[in-house]
Amino acid sequence: MPTRITVGELAARFLERCGVRAAFGVISIHNMPILDAFHRRGEIRFVSARGEAGACNMADAYARVTGTLGVCVTSTGTGAGNAAGALVEALTAGTPLLHLTGQIESDYLDRDLGYIHEAPAQLQMLQAVGKAAFRIRNAETALATLREAARLAFTPPCGPVSIEIPIDIQARLLDLPAELDPLPVAPAEPAPEAVRALAARLQEARRPLLWLGGGARGASQAVARFVAMGWGVVTSVQGRGVVAEDHPACLGSYNLQPAAEQLYGTCDAMLVVGSRLRSNETLRYRLKLPEALYRIDANPLAHNRGYASELFVHGDAERTLNALADLLEGRMQVDPALVGDVQRARAAAATAVDAALGAYVALKDGVQAQFGNALWWVRDITLSNSMWGNRAPVLDHPRAGVHALGGGIGQGLAMAIGTAVADAQHGLQRRTVALVGDGGFMLNVGELACAVQEKADLVVLLMNDSRYGVIKNIQDDLYGSRHAYVELHTPRFADFCASLGARHLLLNDPAATGEVLAQAAALRGPVVVEVDMAAWGPFKAKFAGPILKKD
The missing domain is CATH 3.40.50.970 (Thiamin diphosphate (ThDP)-binding fold, Pyr/PP domains)
Known part of the structure; x- marks a missing residue:
């Protein structure tokens, strides 16, 4: 030594x-x-x-x-x-x-x-x-x-x-120091009187909802106690999987669709846990949430940000929810119809999303069918992610979703490599699947060489429309269809992948989705599945940037 x-x-x-x-x-x-x-x-x-x-x-x-x-x-x-x-x-x-x-x-x-x-x-x-x-x-x-x-x-x-x-x-x-351990980080303990005050407000609620953000990812067991009491759950994109998204009480991250807002209108309380209620997930803060809005957050500065709250409790999500559940279990009479209403709202929202996809429903459903819930779902900022990737497939783990949250393109491939390495080093045994666009992919395309060298076990769904698709839609919507600077020259991805030793599969027919994804799943190391969007055709509806609520 x-x-x-x-x-x-x-x-x-x-x-x-x-x-x-x-x-x-x-x-x-x-x-x-x-x-x-x-x-x-x-x-x-x-x-x-x-x-x-x-x-x-x-x-x-x-x-x-x-x-x-x-x-x-x-x-x-x-x-x-x-x-x-x-x-x-x-x-x-x-x-x-x-x-x-x-x-x-x-x-x-x-x-x-x-x-x-x-x-x-x-x-x-x-x-x-x-x-x-x-x-x-x-x-x-x-x-x-x-x-x-x-x-x-x-x-x-x-x-x-x-x-x-x-x-x-x-x-x-x-x-050599005798002691090298990191300093402990104590979870934020909620004030008991604040928890009691919140419990008093919530005890009479008949139709309560939890809105879970990324700050609740360590609180799955505590959240389960509220689900057992009959509460409904909706999540932000960052909070996906805190409750398994196929649970009957979970609306998932279908938080923007009209069916979700209609559900909120029937609820007499919403408890927001570890979420910033970000602009793009609340129709720029105009999504109508229940008037009785309460918040729990480990960041004391979260109080009244975006939305005013009737009561704010500063504390760690898991500890605060457990303390709150101790006071509420056996004392609430939650409407037994609430969970069924959540299911119907989710079904209606999912149907609305599917209706906008056209042929791409086959890809959304194909990912779910091939990889099930046991996947790491990594997404770049790309048209397909905005259309469906932020809502589907079903996630059942609070850390299963990895998304370029800040809105920058070109980060998905690298994030997929980090995810695959994490899975290998920690023995997590989930498959890494990344949804990226051709524009973002080219921004950091050199990292594909890193993926090959590291034998990173991942599947990249490369949505290739040879353009910045969202920007083109915005130009159609706001700039008289003046298409400036959006058309992209891209390589022959099959040749490019071959030059690096990465496997490449072409998916140019929606009918072949199941077969091609099965081939990709059977391979190891980095696999690029190129979805030829010119062959698939356009989405049925246009997405032109974050949804805004109209007056």
Whole structure:
């Protein structure tokens, strides 16, 4: 056992104690002490992405799927800057992520010398795109900084935290610390009097609904107690699977359709748990929700955001719901017709979605039939996801859905790689399926080489219409069908995949959906299923951006 280690090795050992089994990044002269420690110790699988943006998206997805700390390692300057957009995505999604970036030698820092890889305001940039950012200035404070960064990443609202480590500090020797464990993060305990007040308000409700967001993903067992009392459930996109979406009491994320709003109008209470009630999931805050609206959130700043609430309880979702259930079980008389009404609303909403898809119903149903519920469902911002991917297929696990929540395209492929690596490293035994568009796919297409090298077990549904389909629809809707800058030159994807050693299957006939998806499911490693949208034809209805409520 060595008694002296480098700061780079200290970082590796600390991450091991955090339960990290895989990290993602791009090797550089300014992060080699850290990555050398990964390599020598052999405890953390390091995935060599083709770009820092992809690496950060991979780490984000890894954290979302496992519930553990995501780790991304980049170079300084341009390398760190390349990760900025992906850090914004992780911040939007509330992902606990640690971004370790190099920095130039301490002697030349902050002197604006034009030193190689120097970015004079790098720390400020990282503070702007994440939850926090630190610089380790000497070996003695390295562990304290690592611990505090990990603690902040896991403290609600969770998010990415960056640490700059100058290259000379990474190589500095220090005594091996006796204690390397991360700092504990205590769940936010609700005030008992606030829980009692909420219980008093809810006890008389006859038709109560839970609206579950991403902050409720660790509260499935507590939520089940409310379902057993007869409550109905609706979720945000980020909250999908907290209750299995084939449960009779679950409306799923069909939260925008007229049938859902009509259901809300019959309810006398809605309890929103861990959700921001985001604009695109509430018709820009004009979706009519029950007047008796209550909220539980671990972020105290969530109170009255977007919608006013009659009562707000600050607390961890699981602990607060369990405390509330203790006071409500056996004391509520929920309308026994509520669950049936939820089922009918869901069926009507699903029918409305299907009616807009045309031939693409075959693909939606084919994914469900082939992969069942045991899949990781990863989606990029693409027309097909907006039309159906955010609602279907049925998810039965609170971490099964991974979506580019911030609205940026081109992140789906990298997220799928991170998800597949997470599944392999943690033995989760679900198949990773990604829904992406050709425009977004080309943005980070180099990561397909990473997927092949890592033998990432994933299926990519590549929706190829050779254009930015949503933008074209918006131009039809708002700009007199002036189609500017939306047509895309794309490669022959079969040849491109062959050049990398990735399997490619063409799906140019809706009738062949079952056969082609079965072939894809039987293969291992990365498989690209190219859906030729020119051959399939248009959707029956046009989607032209987030739905807005009309007066």
